[in-house]
Amino acid sequence: MIRLGVTGAAGRMGEAVIETAAEREDVEVAFGVDAADIEDVQGVPVYKPAAFADLLDSHEPDAVIDFTVPEAAIEFATDCAEAGVPLVTGTTGHDDLQFETVAAASEQVPVLKATNFARGIQALLRTVSAAVEALPGYDIEVTETHHNGKRDAPSGTANTILDTIAEQREFDEEYGREGIQPREEDEVGVHVRRAGDIRGEHEIMLAGNDEVVTLTHRAEDRGVFAAGAIDAAVWLAEQEPGWYEFGDVIDD
Numbered sequence: 001m002i003r004l005g006v007t008g009a010a011g012r013m014g015e016a017v018i019e020t021a022a023e024r025e026d027v028e029v030a031f032g033v034d035a036a037d038i039e040d041v042q043g044v045p046v047y048k049p050a051a052f053a054d055l056l057d058s059h060e061p062d063a064v065i066d067f068t069v070p071e072a073a074i075e076f077a078t079d080c081a082e083a084g085v086p087l088v089t090g091t092t093g094h095d096d097l098q099f100e101t102v103a104a105a106s107e108q109v110p111v112l113k114a115t116n117f118a119r120g121i122q123a124l125l126r127t128v129s130a131a132v133e134a135l136p137g138y139d140i141e142v143t144e145t146h147h148n149g150k151r152d153a154p155s156g157t158a159n160t161i162l163d164t165i166a167e168q169r170e171f172d173e174e175y176g177r178e179g180i181q182p183r184e185e186d187e188v189g190v191h192v193r194r195a196g197d198i199r200g201e202h203e204i205m206l207a208g209n210d211e212v213v214t215l216t217h218r219a220e221d222r223g224v225f226a227a228g229a230i231d232a233a234v235w236l237a238e239q240e241p242g243w244y245e246f247g248d249v250i251d252d
Contacts, residue, residue, distance in 0.1 A: 001026065001027065001028055002026060002027045002028075002062045002063065002233065002234050002237055003027075003028055003029075003030045003059070003060070003061045003062050004017075004021065004027055004028070004029045004030060004061055004062065004063055004064065004065055004230075004233055005029070005030060005031050005032070005033065005052075005055060005056065005059065005061040005063075005064040005065070005085075006018055006029055006031075006032045006033070006044070006064070006065050006066075007032075007033045007034070007049075007052070007064065007065070007066045007067070007068050007072070007073075007076050008033075008034060008066065008067040008068040008072075008091075009032025009033060009034045009038075009041050009044065009046045010032070010034040010036040010038050010041060010046065011034070011067060011068070012067075012147075012149075012222060013067035013090065013222060013225060013226065013229075014032065014034065014041070014067055015041055015042070016222040016223055016225065016226035017029070017065050017067070017226045017229055017230065018032065018041050018042050018044050019042060019223070019226070020223050020226040020227050020230060021226075021230055022042060024230065026234060027230055027233070027234060029044045030044075030059045030061050031044065031045055031046070031047060031055050031059055031061075032044050032045065032046040032047070033046065033047055033048070033049055033051070033052050033055065033076075034046050034048075034049075035048065035049055035072075049072060049075070049076075052075075052076060052079050053079045053082070053083065056079060056080065056083035056085050057083060061085055062085075062086070062233075062237040063085065063086040063087070063088060063233040063234075063236055063237045064076065064080055064085055064086070064087050064088070064233075065088045065089075065090075065229050065230070065233050066087060066088065066089040066090070066091055067089075067090045067091060067229075068091050069091065069093070069151070070091060070092075070093050070094040070095070070098045071098075072091075073089055073091040073094070073098075073102060074094075074098050074101040074102055076089075077089065077101065077102045077104075077105040077111065078101065078105060080105060080109055080111075081104070081105035081107075081108040081109050082108075084108070084109055085109060086109050086110040086111070086112075086233070086236045086237055086239070087105060087109060087110070087111045087112070087236075088112045088113075088114075088229055088232045088233045088236055089102065089111070089112070089113050089114075090113075090114055090115070090116075090117060090225070090229055092115050092152050092155065092156030092159075093151060093152035093156070103243060106241060106242055106243040106244075107241065108241055109241050110236045110237075110239040110240065110241055110242055110244060111242075111243055111244065112232050112235075112236050112244040112245065112246065112248070112249070113243075113244075113245070114228075114229075114232070114245060114246035115155070115156030115157045115159065115160045116156070116157040116160065116200070116225065116246070117224075117225045117226075117227075117228030117229045117231075117232060117246055118200075118217070118219055118224045118225055118228055119224075119228060119250060120217050120219075120224075121157060121202075121217055122246060122247055122250050124161075124202070124204075124215060124217045125160065125161065125164050125247075127215055128161060128164050128165065128204055128215055129164050129165075129167060129168060131204075131206055131213060131215065132164075132165050132168040132169060132206070133168045135206050135208065135213065136169070137208055138206040138207060138208035138209070138213075139183065139205075139206070139207045139208055140165060140171070140188045140189075140204065140205065140206050141188070141189040141190075141191065141204075141205045141207075142154075142158055142161055142162065142165075142188060142189065142190050142191070142202070142203070142204055142205075143190075143191040143192075143193070143201075143202070143203045143205075144157065144158040144191070144192060144193070144200075144201065144202045144203075145192075145193040145194070145195065145198050145200070145201040145202075146193075146194055146198055146199075146200055146201075147194070147195070147196060147197045147198050147199070148194050148195055148196060148197075150194055153192045153194070154175075154190055154192050155192075155200070155202075157200065157202055158190065158192070158202060161202060161204060162188065162190070165188060165204075170186065171186050171187055171188045172184070172186060172187050172188075173187070173188055173190050174187045174188065174189050174190065175190050175191075175192075176189075176190070176191060176192075177189065199218075199219040199220065199221060199222055199224075199225075200217075200218070200219040200225075201216070201217070201218045201219075202216065202217050202218075203215070203216045204216075228246065228249075231249055232246055232249050235248075235249045235252060236249075
């Protein structure tokens with residue numbers, strides 16, 4: 001039985017992690033942490049962030065799953081490093097200094113950071129890489145859609161897609177278009193949409209040679225991401241200190 005701590009427990013993803021964990025026999029959530037004034041989430045006790053370090057000491061979780069905001073995530077990462085607790089984080093939107101702080105924790109404990117925990121996204125990334133390599137010179141456009149409460153734009157997943165494209169060709173991002181703006185040869189258009197309660201949609205279009213290739217992933221439920229994060233935590237609990245990605249879990 002893997003014991004978990006969940007930060008951002010009252011948020012969309014935190015609640016999904018707790019709900020998904022309750023349906024599994026291999027994990028249990030020992031405690032949650034959230035800044036909101038709430039005592040529990042589905043029976044799991046929730047504490048204020050200031051208590052996090054003490055909770056790591058008293059509950060001795062096998063791993064922590066973090067879906068919060070960059071400012072909070074770096075504090076949680078530092079506390080996990082000091083307590084020797086593996087950290088799985090899906091928090092996105094870090095600036096360079098914040099990212100370095102999270103990465104520094106991996107010198108002391110296993111840290112797995114992913115912009116998306118859907119297994120289908122891993123398949124999409126590998127397909128994107130193969131398509132871009134096979135279709136040199138084709139125009140590329142990336143469109144992503146999330147719920148109206150999503151803070152960072154483009155999303156972390158969209159940025160990961162762009163990083164994957166960059167492994168195959170050099171380009172300049174063009175974020176939306178306005179007015180008279182003909183397409184440049186070495187650009188990738190990036191389009192961000194925010195509406196309703198959409199879980200996450202990503203589309204990569206490659207066009208050229210009188211043909212169009214469209215690669216799409218759509219998450220129907222946040223439980224997809226929660227299940228992946230839990231799988232990552234179970235896997236990470238057995239790893240040595242270091243920096244890991246969700247693809248490592250898929251490949252193992």
